[in-house]
Amino acid sequence: EKGGYEHFMLKEIFEQPKSIHDTMRGRLLVDEGVIKMAGIWDHVEKFKNANRIIIIACGTSWHAGLIGEYLIEEYARIPVEVEYASEFRYRNPIITDKDVVIAISQSGETADTMAALKLAKEKGAFIYGICNVVDSSIARITDAGSYTHAGPEIGVASTKAFTAQLTILTLIAFKLGKHNGNLGNADFMSLIAELDAIPKKIEDVLSSTHELVQNIAKDFVGVQNFLYLGRGYNYPAALEGALKLKEISYIHAEGYPAAEMKHGPIALIDENMPIVIIAPKKGHYDKIVSNVQEIKARKGKVIAVVNRGDQQVSEMADYVIEIPETSECFSPIVASVPLQLLAYYIAVYRGANVDQPRNLAKSVTVE
Ligand code: M6R
Numbered sequence: 001e002k003g004g005y006e007h008f009m010l011k012e013i014f015e016q017p018k019s020i021h022d023t024m025r026g027r028l029l030v031d032e033g034v035i036k037m038a039g040i041w042d043h044v045e046k047f048k049n050a051n052r053i054i055i056i057a058c059g060t061s062w063h064a065g066l067i068g069e070y071l072i073e074e075y076a077r078i079p080v081e082v083e084y085a086s087e088f089r090y091r092n093p094i095i096t097d098k099d100v101v102i103a104i105s106q107s108g109e110t111a112d113t114m115a116a117l118k119l120a121k122e123k124g125a126f127i128y129g130i131c132n133v134v135d136s137s138i139a140r141i142t143d144a145g146s147y148t149h150a151g152p153e154i155g156v157a158s159t160k161a162f163t164a165q166l167t168i169l170t171l172i173a174f175k176l177g178k179h180n181g182n183l184g185n186a187d188f189m190s191l192i193a194e195l196d197a198i199p200k201k202i203e204d205v206l207s208s209t210h211e212l213v214q215n216i217a218k219d220f221v222g223v224q225n226f227l228y229l230g231r232g233y234n235y236p237a238a239l240e241g242a243l244k245l246k247e248i249s250y251i252h253a254e255g256y257p258a259a260e261m262k263h264g265p266i267a268l269i270d271e272n273m274p275i276v277i278i279a280p281k282k283g284h285y286d287k288i289v290s291n292v293q294e295i296k297a298r299k300g301k302v303i304a305v306v307n308r309g310d311q312q313v314s315e316m317a318d319y320v321i322e323i324p325e326t327s328e329c330f331s332p333i334v335a336s337v338p339l340q341l342l343a344y345y346i347a348v349y350r351g352a353n354v355d356q357p358r359n360l361a362k363s364v365t366v367e
Contacts (some may be wrong), residue, residue: 016202149273
C-alpha cells in the first residue's frame with residue numbers, strides 16, 4: 001500500500017501534485033474566473049463583517065494557519081490572529097459573535113483544537129473547519145467548512161495535508177478578497193491562473209530536487225542542531241521545515257524569522273551550524289542576502305532554497321536547492337517540498353522510524 005515507496009511519508013510527499021490538484025478540483029474554475037466554495041459563499045457576510053478571524057490549530061496545522069494570516073490579511077484585508085489551541089482555550093480569550101474562528105486540523109480529532117472550538121462556539125463565534133478526515137469530530141461541530149482533499153495521510157509527519165491546507169487558505173483569501181473588493185479582478189485572474197499551475201511546479205520540484213536533496217542529507221546525518229530561516233510568507237515555512245526535521249530525525253532544529261537572528265540565535269552560529277535559508281526572489285530578497293552574509297561571516301553552513309537562476313545567495317551558499325519562481329504567496333507551498341525531503345532523508349540515514357517517530361501519535365486525542 002506504500003505504492004513502491006519505502007515509507008508512507010515519501011509516498012505522501014510525492015502525492016502532493018495530486019493532493020493539491022484534488023483540493024482545488026471543482027473549486028478553482030480558472031476559465032470562468034471563479035472560486036466556488038459553498039462553505040464560504042453561504043456565510044460570506046459573516047466573513048465580510050467579521051471583526052477578525054481567529055485561526056486555531058496545533059503543530060503543522062498551526063504553521064499553515066500562520067501562512068493563512070499572511071494570505072487573508074494581504075488579499076482580503078481582514079484582521080487575523082493565529083493561536084495555538086492549547087493556549088487559546090486556557091486563557092479566557094475575548095471572543096464575540098462578531099468573530100469568525102477557523103480551525104485547521106488534518107485529523108479533525110485533536111483534543112485541544114476541539115476544546116478550543118467548543119469554547120469559541122459557546123461564546124457565539126461562527127466556526128469554520130478545514131479538516132482532512134471527512135466526518136471527523138471537528139468537522140462535525142463546525143458551522144461550515146472546506147475539506148482538504150489530500151487523501152489519507154498515514155505518516156505521522158504531516159506533508160501533503162499541510163500543502164492542501166495552504167491551498168484551501170489561499171482559495172479562501174482570494175475568494176474573500178475578490179468579494180470584498182480588496183483584490184481587483186486583474187490580480188485575481190492572474191493569481192488564480194498561477195495557483196492552478198502550482199501542482200505542475202511541485203512535480204517539477206520533486207523531480208529536479210529529489211536526488212540533490214538526498215545527497216545534501218548525507219552530509220548532515222551527524223549534526224545535532226539546525227536553524228531554519230525565512231522571512232514573510234516563508235517564516236512559517238521555516239518553522240515547518242524545522243518541525244519536520246525534529247519530529248522524524250530527532251535533531252534539534254529551530255525556525256526563526258531571518259531578521260530575528262541578530263536578536264539572539266546568531267550567537268549559535270559557527271562552522272558546525274547548518275542553516276537552511278528560504279530565499280526566493282519575491283519576498284525581501286535583499287534583506288535575505290544580508291542575512292546570508294552575516295551567517296557566512298561566522299562560517300555557518302548555508303543550505304539555500306532559491307529560485308532558478310539565482311546568483312547572489314547561491315554564490316555564498318554551501319548548498320543550493322533551486323525551485324521555480326512564484327508570486328510570494330505561493331512560495332511556502334513550493335519551498336516546503338524540498339524541506340520535507342531533506343528531513344525525510346536525514347531521518348532515513350539516521351535509521352529512524354520515519355513513519356512512526358518515537359513519542360508521537362498521528363492524532364493527539366489527549367490534552
Ligand atoms: O490532526 P491535526 O492537524 O490537528 O494535528 C495537529 C498536530 O498534532 C500535527 O500537525 C503534528 O504537529 C504533526 N505530527 C506534524 O507533522
